[in-house]
Amino acid sequence: MTAPAITVPPGTGIGDAAALMLAKKIHRLPVTDGEGKLIGIVSRTDIFKPLLNMDASYTMRTDSGAVVSLMSGDEFEEVLRASVSRGPAPATTLPTWQIKYLYDGSCPMCQSLKGVLERQDHARGNIMFVDISASDYSPAQNMGIPLDDAMKTIHAIRRDGSVLTGTEALRAMFSAVGLGWAAALSDLPVFTQIVDAVYDIISKYRLPLSGMLDAVVAAKRLKMSEKGVTTCENVEEECEVIF
Numbered sequence: 001m002t003a004p005a006i007t008v009p010p011g012t013g014i015g016d017a018a019a020l021m022l023a024k025k026i027h028r029l030p031v032t033d034g035e036g037k038l039i040g041i042v043s044r045t046d047i048f049k050p051l052l053n054m055d056a057s058y059t060m061r062t063d064s065g066a067v068v069s070l071m072s073g074d075e076f077e078e079v080l081r082a083s084v085s086r087g088p089a090p091a092t093t094l095p096t097w098q099i100k101y102l103y104d105g106s107c108p109m110c111q112s113l114k115g116v117l118e119r120q121d122h123a124r125g126n127i128m129f130v131d132i133s134a135s136d137y138s139p140a141q142n143m144g145i146p147l148d149d150a151m152k153t154i155h156a157i158r159r160d161g162s163v164l165t166g167t168e169a170l171r172a173m174f175s176a177v178g179l180g181w182a183a184a185l186s187d188l189p190v191f192t193q194i195v196d197a198v199y200d201i202i203s204k205y206r207l208p209l210s211g212m213l214d215a216v217v218a219a220k221r222l223k224m225s226e227k228g229v230t231t232c233e234n235v236e237e238e239c240e241v242i243f
Contacts, residue, residue, distance in 0.1 A: 007032045010039065018047045022144055044144045045161045097128035098176045100157040101169075102142060102150045105131040107232040110154075113221060116214045120177035127176055154230045167225040170218075179218045186219035195219045 007030045008017055017029055021044055031040040101117065103110040117127050130142060132150045139146055143163050145155055156169035164172050174183045186192060198213075199220045228234055 005030055007036075008042075009033070014047060017042060018140065018144070021047070022139055022146065025146055025149070027144075048140065048143045048161070096125040098126045098159060099164075099172055100128040100130055100142070101173055102130050102132050102145065102155040102157070104151060104231060105133040107133075109232050109235065112217070116179075116217050116221075117173055117177055119210060120179055120214055127173060151231070151233060153234075154225070166230055167222060170222055170225055170230075174218050174222075179215055182215035182218045183222055186222045192219070192223060195223070 006020070006024055006026060008020065010031060010033065012031075021027070021029060028041055028043045030038055031042060033039050101114070103114050105111065114129060118129075121127055131137070132147060137147060137150075142150075142155075143157050143161060145157075145163065149155070153166050154169045156164045156173055158164065158172070171180075171183045174180055186195065195216050198216045224230070
């Protein structure tokens with residue numbers, strides 16, 4: 001835990017707690033009484049999960065690292081409380097996505113991965129794509145994930161609000177579009193050797209991707225992630241899209 005611990009007293013507003021978490025880049029806030037005794041704890045999931053089902057008109061934006069609410073603190077708290085009290089939206093209006101992929105639209109490697117996921121999803125909407133390089137990227141609508149953290153490695157968010165990163169995020173996304181088998185086979189040394197060979201051919205001749213070639217890219221991406229390569233920021237040489 002960060003020392004000294006950043007705490008809040010009982011009765012702290014939801015909006016104030018959310019702003020403090022984003023400003024300090026922390027994921028949990030201990031709640032302490034007047035004597036400093038721990039009486040509870042609140043997490044980002046507790047605060048930001050209700051935002052996943054909020055109306056699109058309720059938005060927040062990030063500007064030079066500072067989170068600015070388009071509503072007053074009281075209004076923001078009212079919206080959060082209303083979101084929790086009214087429960088899930090009717091089944092006909094619930095989003096269909098299983099997992100949300102925070103990708104960097106300015107990163108060719110991320111764009112290539114996005115293309116694989118889109119093709120294999122076959123327009124079923126199992127994955128929601130959020131471009132973190134867009135000017136309107138909102139941490140508040142994405143479990144409080146700051147832009148600089150999202151840029152450093154792959155982030156994915158499940159419908160239940162849980163946040164996945166790196167290899168874990170890749171495996172979850174590939175499973176969501178039916179490429180879980182390729183993820184499983186990527187752990188086999190023999191399959192890995194085949195993938196490396198085919199991947200080199202794809203890269204050299206810019207072969208169009210589809211079907212089995214998407215599976216090859218999926219397996220290769222997992223092995224790259226295990227080595228710490230998940231975005232163009234992790235690549236020293238020029239980062240190119242695979243066609």
